[in-house]
Amino acid sequence: MPRVAAEVRAKREGARRTQILEAAAHVFSRKGFAGATISEIARAAKLSEGSIYNYFRSKEDLLINIPQHLVQSVLVPLAGDAPVPATPEEAERLLRLLAGAMVDRVRAHAPFLKVFLSTLPYLSPAARRAYMQLLPTYAAEVLERFLREGARRGVFRKDLNPVIAARALPGMLLMFLMTQEVLLGRQMIRYGYDEIVPEAVHIFLYGAAPREARARIRHPEGGRT
Template structure:
């Protein structure tokens, strides 16, 4: 092997992810990706013979990162570390951990959700890994809470979805609307969301 090929491939992949997230798959051009990666346009095609293979590789990269290792592992870790804490603390730890993930990989997440709409294979890839691995771990917390009599007898999947919806919608709004100070005072808002989720907004 001459002139670190693995490095070059990585550079191209990262550049592709950058451009894809800025412009989307169709509007991104291979010449622009080449410039961003600081390689000749031809070099891209040595590694990814079709543009769509670049997109696919970016998705796989993300799913490796999320679906198996970082996402699931860190979720498991957070749950374990806080096992004996109150549900409020467990949820908060999980949410803050997930927010960090969201912040760190926002670009990747955006491309995936953007392209999933149009490419069935990517959608399946994502769903089979992230949803089918992540959701059961998450749902487990609710099941445990139910068994311990802490929670009402509510469908765990619906409960989890509600909670995820609250959190994700908040993050999207922050990222989308304010942007500059998107992650300021986020802990306070998380506290409020957890309180709503656990105790509702009605006066007892």
């Protein structure tokens, strides 16, 4: 068998898979996983129902493969090689960039996130874990390193908990993203992300308390609720 033919075939198979997954993602995001039908996905992919099964084992298999082939490239290299900041001003600039990028991505992939959120809780544990690893973990780890390094250089508090903080900052934005983009599908407050992002980053860096108050304060030491 000529190797060329095999390559061509492999490429065409890849194209078909992408074509189907795009159709599936589209239908899933409009109807949800349960509400989507293979028939509709096939129509969207301009294929017959049977053909779908030449490339994927089941409807759930489609779902599981969507992030791998479709969203992957977008989610992973979020802040791959963010430089370590030298000053708070630089930190603020970098964090705004990072946060802005995160917002853009979530907004761009809101349809997929809907599917993700509505399906995940009822997937098999294995599928769930595989799914989860794709998402915020990586971003959080990058940010964690960023904070840890920055703290060592005195750009952040020495007593800052980088694990918690690295999730708190995206969380601030997540609230807006979740309600506006994913759940409601429309804006709820009168501020745009160009106002939200700087404000959130500023709070993250300098807090909500007035300047005088900050001067007196030390690190929290636990004790909850």
